[in-house]
Amino acid sequence: MVLRNNFFSSSRTDSRIGVSRIKKLRLLGAKINTRVDQASIFSESTKNSSRDNLTILHRNALLSDMAIDEMTSLEEIERRQQYYMKHKKYTFNPSKKIIRIFKTFMIFMVCYSSMSSLYFLAFDPKNKGAEISDSLVSLFFLADCVLTFFTRIEDKTKQKIGNLFLIAKKYAKGWLILDIASLLPLRYAGHPNIEHLLRLLRLGKMKAVFDLLNIYKISEFFTKLIYPVECLSKRKLKLKIEIIWNIIKEVLKIFFGAFAVACLWYSFVDKYLKYTDEKDNFILHFNLDQDTTVQRFIKTWYYIYTTLATVGYGDYYATNKSEMVAAIFLLLAGPTWFAFMMGRSIQLINNLQDIDGVSNKLSKLHIWISNIEGRKNYISYGLKDKILTHFTDFWKNDRLGTICIDSIDDETVVEESKDPFFKFLPGDLKRRLTEHLFSDILYDYYQFFKPLEEKKYILALYLQPRIYQKGSIMLREGDTIHEIIFLVSGRIQLGIFINETFKEYANFRSKFILGDYFFLEKIPSFLEFRALTNIRGFSLPANVLKIFLRKYRFNYSNYLAKLTGKYNRLQEMSEADITYSSHFTEINTDRRPIPSATVPYLKGKLFRGVIKCFIPRHYETTESTVKRVLEDTSEVYKNAKKTAKSTIKTLRKILIKQAKASKNMRDKILLLEGKIDSSLIN
Structure with a gap:
């Protein structure tokens, strides 16, 4: 009891451990929630006073160790948080609206700076307006570089870091040296081309341009306007928007890649001409030096694009050995990259077709049917239609x-x-x-x-x-x-x-x-x-x-x-x-109709024998039998005219005589009499 009281008295002295407090323990890397209630432990020990004292001591010792571990864990976490947020007052929260707007603006500046540096490196336009805008962009990048030192970051565990030393350390391991190199104003020292080359280091940040738009939120916004309720059509439309955006990104990458290679190609040819005695090159051979800057850019871009696409119409080509060597490396790397990008674009287009219908699969099915028809005769239209209907429904459902x-x-x-x-x-x-x-x-x-x-x-x-x-x-x-x-x-x-x-x-x-x-x-x-x-x-x-x-x-x-x-x-x-059906089929198998050749012999004494041919050998007074007999006799009536009338009259008498015992049979005959002249029965 003394140990227990000492434990609780010592726990009261620590402000971090209170009565009925949930303590978060870190044992073997796992978080365990434990409730330590002084009153409940005390009351439990009072009720079970007869329990072994060793068990009580063991339990109290365990609780004491848990409390110590908890104190140590909480202190470590608190110290780490204090260290991470040491300069909280001097750092900016990246989620603030003004910071997010500035960072978004700088993404566009990265795109502009990369493209303008390539353009200036190749064509070197003498334009004061371009130089002023270029200097202004450099000031924005300088401000972004300084702001990066004072913007909070996250570690691998997504924990916020507001320590200036840690922020600078992480920035130094990443983009700091590259950003400083791209900010050097070497044009004032007479080396503008080197400055433009160093600015091309920002091409590594171009990925952020394509990730700027959150296409998932955009697709959700537009689809919600058209389909307020969640449905299959809404999901298909979202997929279409996302795939179309991916296709646009691939096309933009292809155009930008061709643009970059075109600028580098023209820069290589232009600078090589200045430092060698080559009398013929790409610029002089096609009189590009007499064109405007925009015309030179468009013609070079056209040449590079046709080369990357392996089309090569022959209107523009490499003219000397150095250019041919450069063109060889260009043809080795360029078309491979271009084919890879085009393959991804085609794959995305096929995915877009597969969302809504089965056109791609249907074309393969038609080819499959054509291969079968090529081995033998054409498949009938009905069978082919059933095959197409089956697979169309199969793919849709x-x-x-x-x-x-x-x-x-x-x-x-x-x-x-x-x-x-x-x-x-x-x-x-x-x-x-x-x-x-x-x-x-x-x-x-x-x-x-x-x-x-x-x-x-x-x-x-x-x-x-x-x-x-x-x-x-x-x-x-x-x-x-x-x-x-x-x-x-x-x-x-x-x-x-x-x-x-x-x-x-x-x-x-x-x-x-x-x-x-x-x-x-x-x-x-x-x-x-x-x-x-x-x-x-x-x-x-x-x-x-x-x-x-x-x-x-x-x-x-x-x-x-x-x-x-x-x-x-x-x-x-x-x-x-x-x-039942087989029984009556057996009876009707002996029924023999009148052949057309016997019609002339119906006159005289033979007509009674012919009439008997209508009557089944095992005759039963059924309605179906009477109906068949009357139908056949009616046909004879049409063909034999007056002779058939006497035949029908005699036949009716025979049938009525045999069917006297059946009232239903007589009623049926009377009903059928309307189809034949009633004068024959008088």
Whole structure:
């Protein structure tokens, strides 16, 4: 108890340690929040007075060590902060508006100074206005150099530094010497060209010019004006703005690079002419010395640009050995750089095309179709249209993009995407991203994916978009299941095909799975499925699901039990209809129509024998039989005229006589009598 009281009494004397205070400890580089409450410790020890004294002493000693460590850590942090902000009163906050405006202004000055130095180095225009503006720009750079010593900076941990010594030390390790060299007024000592060359050191700061605009904030501002609510079109527009800005940056880099090389080329030719006895050079050969400064600049820039682009029209070229050597190095380095920049620009343009449509992919698809047609005859228009429609819809509705898994084998399946970004995501982020992409599928078809547990997120990476036009057959009777379709929109009908006629049993809207029952039962389809309207959905390869079920032993018995009753009833209905149809097909196979050659023999005693040919051998009084007989007889009536009338009259008498027992049969005959002259039945 004495030790405990001494501990708390000593802790009171230190102003840094108070009652009920949260202490931030640094143990092994980790921050641990600990609450030290004097009253709670005292009350706990009073209630448990019977507890071992050694335990109490150990706990108090631990708390004492923690307090000491905390004091040491806090003191170190406080001393470091005081050292970093030692000259806080004499330094400027870089986030102040006036400082930010000045720094932005200096970025434009960097651009102007670099371009003007190149221009003056090459063409040396005698212009007092240019010299005055150049001197004024130098004063701005001098002010920026001085201001840098008094502007706070950040260390690697983003901690503010307001210590003049540390600021100067960091500046000295960076741009201080280069800034001082570029500020030397050597033109007053008779060396203007050296001054212009030293100013070219500022080219290293040109990157800040392209990073001046925060394109993400700009794109967010403009897209918010057009699309106030977050949507897919808004995201596409943002991507377009960002890619267009990147294209503009690449084009500006190409123009500036050509501008810099043109100025250096002209400076080399001009200075080389002064220090050698060369009688012919680029300037004299093309009479550039007689042109104005602007004309010389444009012609030189044109020559360099055509050389870098490897076009070279031949109107301008190197004229002596020294220029040819310089041109060789220019052709080695320049076109390589130019091709690299053009390649990046083309890649950005392709990315821009891929955002909104599938034009780039569609052109590759047309080439692929042309290659197939080149090996054999032309593909029919209908088949080609279906291929184009499939891929166009696939690219527009594909949710996975590059993270899809398309590697399928009969024995094994890949369970990891090859996408470089998705591949290195943590498992939880992969699951959340996949759930975001297919939230509707995983929710609407929860019962199907439930037995798969966490593996459903891997299977989702195999889902591919599908589209079916109205009236198209999605699954034929007797086909095996190659893919399972999850409907997203549209209506599907199912039935069987009997006597060249489709008989519908049921139709369903979305939230219907095509092929799940037949796949799980391992049987071919005994129904035909058709698209009643245009249908969109996603397909899962049956082979992939088969391997997953075999590998992980997922239990689909409960899910299959719910489907069995429905499909058993549908199977019974289809079997009954097939049996009924085959029975009457058998009866009607003996029916023989009247050939046109027997029409002349209908007169006399033979007409009764001919009439009997209309009557089935195993006659049953059915409505369909009567209808067929009357239709054939009506055709004879048209062809044989008066002779056929007596035939029809006799036929009616025979049929009525045989159908007396059936009231429905007689009613049917009376209904059909309107199609034939009633005088024949009197």
